[in-house]
Amino acid sequence: MNHVRITQRQLISLLVLVRMTPQTLNCTTLNIVRIPTIGLIADLIGTALAVPLVYLVAKASAGRPGETFFARTRRVLGKPVGTIVCVWITIFFLLIPLMVLGSVGNSFSTAIMPDTPMLVFVVVLAFLAANAARRGLEVVGRLSEVLAPAVVTALLSIAVFSVNRMDFGYLRPIFLPGGYGDLVAPVSSVFSYFTMFTVIAMLLPHLDSPRSGIANSLAALLICGALIVIMCIAMISTFGPTTNAIVLHAFALARTASIGTFFERFEVLMMVVWTTGAATTAAVFIWAAAEAIGEAFSLRTSAAIAYPLGWIVSLFSLTSLNTTFRFFDFSTGPWVIFSAATAVLVTGLSLFIAIADRRKETNPG
Amino acid sequence: MSVFVSREISENEISIKSAFGYSTDLVVRIIRSGENPRFSVLIAHIDGLVDKDLVARSIIRPIGMKDTATIEMPPSPAYIYDDLRNRLLESSEVKEATRMADVLLHISSGDCAVIVEGVDSALICSVRSWMTRTPENPTTEPAIKGPKEGFTETIRVNTSLLRRRIRDPRLWIEETVVGEVSKTDIAIVYLKGIANEKVLQEVRERIGRVKVDSLQESGQLEELIEDAPWSLFATVLTTERPDKVAGSLFEGRVAILVDGSPTALVVPATFLQFLMATEDYYQRFTASWFIRLVRGVAFLVALALPSVYVAITTYHQEMLPTPLVLSIAAQREGVPFPAAIEALTMIFFLEVLLEGGVRLPTAVGSAISIVGALILGQAAVEAGLFSAAMVIIVALTAIASFTIPLFSLSNTVRILRIVLTIVSGFLGLFGVAAVLFGLFIHLAAMRSFGIPYFEPLAPVVLPDLKDAITRAPWWAMKQRPELIAHDNVVRIGDDQKPTPPRSPQKPSPAGTVGQQRSSQQKQQKGNASNPDEQQSSSDQRPSSLGPATQKERQPRSRRKSRR
Amino acid sequence: MSEAFRMHTTARKALLVALFVFMAACLSGCWDRREIEEIGFVAGLAIDFDSETDDIMVTVQIAKPFAIGRGAPGGGSVGERPFWTVQAQGKTVLDAVAQLTQKSPRPAVWAHNEMVVFGEAFARHGIGDALDFLTRHRESRLRVQPLVVRGFTAAYAAFTTESELNPIPSDALQNTARAAFSRLSITTMTNINEVLQILQTDGVEMLLPAFTLEPVSPEAGTFEGELKRESIAYTARFVGSAVFRQDKLVGFFDLQETRGRQWIVGSAGRAVVVVPHPQAPGQEVSLQVTTSSRKITFHDEGAGPSFRVAVDAAANLGDSDSHIDPLDPEIWTRLEHQLEAAIESEMQSALRKAQLEYSSDVFGFGEYLYRRHPEVWARLGPNWDQVFSTVAVETSVNAELAGPGLVFRGARVER
Amino acid sequence: MTRMQWLAAFIALALLPLVSGCWGRQEIEDFAFVTMAGVDLGQNPGEVMLTVHIAKPSAVAGSGVMAEERRVSIVSATGPTVGAASESLAEMLPRRITWAHSTIIAIGEEYARAGIAGLIDFLARAESTRETAVLVVVKDGTALDLMSAEHGLDEIPSTAVLGMIRNAAYITPTSVISTVNDVLKLLETPGVDVTIAGMQVRPLQAVTDPSTDTPGMLERSARSPGEPEESAGSPGMFEHAMFSPGVLKRASLSSIVEMSGVAVFRGDRLVGWLNQEQSRGFRWLRGDVVSSVVVLTDPTDSLTTVSMRAMSARTHVNTAIAGGRPVVTVQAEIRANIGDSDVPPDSDAPESSRSLKTALESVIQAEVAAMIDQTARELQSDIFGFGTAVYRASPREWQQLEGQWSDLLRQIEVDIDVHAKLPQTGLSVWGH
Structure with missing residues (x-):
């Protein structure tokens, strides 16, 4: 392992930024619910469900500093199986920048610059992301350390300044009768986004104090959960029953927000958040994927494949997620299933590794 | 030409003269002195670089007065040589040189060479004296409050300016020579014990690597040792102000002085330093807190205003309030160019005006500003070539860019502004945001002599944020920059916040008085204009600089190996 | 001594040469000089045909800079129009233009002319003469935009239209045509250069944008168009395109047919297509086509030559009269099918009209054959006019719904 | 490949799309800024006529504008849907339309009676429209009437209309402000x-009718500047005042x-109207x-009137289903001051104030009752959202009632309890 180190604060802000970015774009969870409040409950349940996942992965990754999750997988499961697992998770890692870039491209085309081809946004952002990823985790960490507070402030200020348009009455009713079945889809959607946290398997070995990794990951998870709930409440009480019809929730909220009667141009803020948040998120996962590939195929330097990965990601998101409907279909269908499968796989593996290691420790040799 | 100084004085004469190609400013004189035996002494120096009176008084007169007759034993040349060196020569600094090349170097540096016949070694007397400029108010970094002296072209004067501010033996000065032909003196100045040894080693290595034939200005050295040669951003801080260099030394930085250049180089440099003026440290913190914020905003304005204007008016009209959008549209009606071209043309004219103003004598320079700003601007709007809004935007940009204290950063901003404007013409605000983000990546990845360039913003170093975008009061800035001053980070003692005596009836003798006094001292330490008191302050509170207490404090200072 | 002498002569020679050059420049120069304020900039040209006298009438609109000038003191009162028009008649276009100089106090400069308007009568008579004039003239630019007035209004009436937003009619007309072309694809954009190329090429005919001039009359009681100042007589409205065979006008395409032709030739930009609501009868949904492409293939088996045109289009949901939920896959596919049907019917109607009524190959099928299948063209080319009218053209459309705009489904309304 | 080559290749390819660039670029002066839009039914069935005000920037912002020039230009187009009509404006406009600055959307009564969902859908979906645009319905008229009417104080009609609605909504609360967003939400919310807000355009000749009030401001601006003062009722004055196309001058x-x-x-x-009291x-x-x-x-002297200025109203509405029909209890607490009165009321304060209180309470009660009569019983429209209250409290019950809610509204039982407080007397104590 090389000497790159990130601090605890950088880890938390990185995770928060990564998780909040999809929330500022297409918030698909709120589109698939029948009544908006279910989305709110789904947010809470999804966050709660993510806790064991994050805990187990963090435990498995932070247990032995200097050895990544993948190295341990390959050690415990043997090389061929371990490599397959590595490839699986790498593909999962690459799906996230794919989605984020597709989402950003569609959002820009829908809301801000309808005449510009989506290609431009995706390629420019993929270039920036690959560039940051190539310069290594410490640079990405520094970026997110600055951007995450900015993004969180932007989101909170949008929520705060649209308060005079809110009607908290829309938070009722909480359930339609016989509505427990309605929860399945939104909860799995929320949870699917939280599986992005599996990236801590790559991050924790680089933490300057690996032991704090578990606590920090959980802290980031809870911060995200709280922010998402706040945003969700703001959106539901502002848009009421139209919440699930809106394509870009945070953007719509930004267009509603105003300070007094003179400042009502928060769209600019959203645009900057989209650009920076998406580029950083894509950078994190391109870096993680590059690192994972390096691990799986024992490459000397993994930074060199950042650009090719950026290329691949932008190519795929331009061919497969180039319309809003395709993006929507993907993010509510295959993505949820794939991420759920990955979550099960990673959780299982983490458990298995933990048990195997403990057995090894108890009877050495 | 022989390699070493010869015992034959005539041979030496020929060597020296031929080495200088019989240059007319070379003075070589052979003095024959003494009664019995007579001895010959060769004196060589360069006219104009030496104090002629001093040569006559302290070299020629003692040689002439050397009375060999009184001595019983006929003295050998070696005896005369020793006698001259140890007793007679009335020069403050006498060195010996045996290699002819060294002798020549000293002669061309303004020393006087004294060669006694029969001795294969030369005495080098320091009699340097040439026209120097007295320290003046630095023209590129003027300050309203604070010392009014700046570096001169003479390295000795410059080191003396620093010595006067830091009267401590721990101010170490290492000298080396760079330049195969110009043989320019370079001084590496630092505070031993505060400066980071790694940085220091890096500086030594990089300067040692430099192979050039001549070095005329510190700017040349800067380009040869900087970290990111292709970057638009300077990774070496340049300044003309001794107080600024002294302050930087106290932060653990290393200064490099170059003979012949009134500009000192300070490394490692961080981005925010380029936005700081020395005055920020001398004014009360409330004022500098505000002024730094203003400057920060002005920096963003200077960088991005034209591009944001172009982007919003050509791509995102919905983001303007209705009255404003109609007003701008009315102004633009009839303007023949697209807004991006209009902005670029105006920026180009502005740059031409600026450059013209710099090149012209001051008297004519003001005429340029009148013709350029007033007549051209107004006429262009009236003629319908440009819109009034664009003139306002570009003028505002120009004024904002004048608030940037350091020239190297304002040059960077000038270039980036054009890049941003072009991109905004293509891609609107998305382009602006993307370019700024790319810049951010670049800045976050850059280092200056091992220190992250964008520190303390990326990585965030919480204690250092006290002296970053704004400045905390002096009594709150207890630590030197954490990543730079690695080993000795405490600079101000505890409880330095001045408070009035609690009750006038019972003044607590030690506490309040001492506190008030030390706060005064801090103020002075900032501008370092009163080293006496500063010395006494460290006497009173040895905790601040002393190495012994420094060890005590080390565990308390939060040091992390952050990169 | 000799050296000094030589220097002396060199200097003298140089002086002489300089003097000579200077004098030559002074004495002979400035033939083509024209001060900018002394010329009349042609801002538009209209050509009509008087069938009774067989005369060609040329109307030229010349800009009055002092009335256009922005912010200039006394820059024209509200009633003043920033141009004036001159008319002249002649047997040919050049003849008429030559007559113009007798009436114009300033020499006309054609370099800034961007538009030529043909009256319908002149267009039916043939526009070759005018094209010849415009290409032959030194100052005239090849990017001049030709337009055709549909109906019996004289072309010069176009100069009496005025848009409140754009004081110069030719500018306004051109910008309107551009918007109609790029936002709606209901007209074509072309220029003299392209027109000449088409005339030179076998197997393709030209299509020019057409507009009507509707008289503004208070009695009409309609508020379509702009509310005019009193002095303005007509309002211009783009109504499709004019179909030519060679240089002669043979008929017109309406808006839908024009767009049908644009789909086929692959130059449709954005377009709005209104389709019936898939659930609520009598309601409509408008779809905004953002991108489209087409592919032509040629088949020559069995029942004679045939073309296949396959169009790919992507559309966003524009708006809907009543509640629509595009996330419902069934509605989605039905909308796509309806869009496909709408585009296909537009193409078919254009094809029918061009083949059966005008037998004018405005789609360039012949040119396609000439380029891709020269051997077939060698066989069919000589009597392409007949072949074109009978050739079978199959059309197919593949439409995709891309985005819903800012909301997925609109207001839910119980009716 | 070395990293520099990778970088160079990536940059080159990334810049490639930029070469053709400037897709969305549009210079600000080439836009047609819609400041107000109006929607009516077209002449043919199924058609929508869209009329827009387009700001003339030079006339709005320029200084040397002729007094009689209008600041907006009016254009209209028809189409099967609002979106189609909006696009077909392009057939006759030399500039590209942007909706980002349209603050007022006017709706003709006919169109409103036919259903406004299409309009709302367009406004919500399009990317440049404002969701905060305020809607207004033109009573007994078309949107075109409102848009071609002149406004005395504000030169930009949309500003004038917005100001009027604001005044009516905040100062004399006889109207509501409904934005596109609000309407969209209300359409989606069950129950x-x-x-x-409603507006009306009346021909000015009615003004000369002595039976109605003659608002002074309008009368003055009706005269062209420089025209000699004539007496208000003079017959020749409004001869030319019939609406006519062509240049609309102030005169x-x-x-x-x-x-x-x-x-x-x-x-x-649209099913009906509330008058100002309702x-x-x-x-x-x-x-x-x-x-x-x-x-x-x-109350003490039936010939004098007292005007009360209500300062705040707090209302608690409780909706319940009792006996198969909705029962609504309204508890309102009003704080009011005495504004002015013709005759200083008796200084014998307590009784007088008590009777004033009951009078105020009964007026308010009557207004609320009249409103509920008109909407729930007459029009079967639940504008307050009694149904929503049921839905929120017990969604299960609502599901059963939803189908027959409009019938239930007819039988609504309302119990209104108004409680007025008169804490202050204004700046002067009564009874001088």
């Missing part, structure tokens, strides 16, 4: 119906625009009255 100001209550919808269709009843019920003047007949 509540839409209300939109031809021919109609006045005024607020006229609130348009009541059921679903997306509108205020609606505002009392919603409890968002910030200031309102209520004129009372002095």
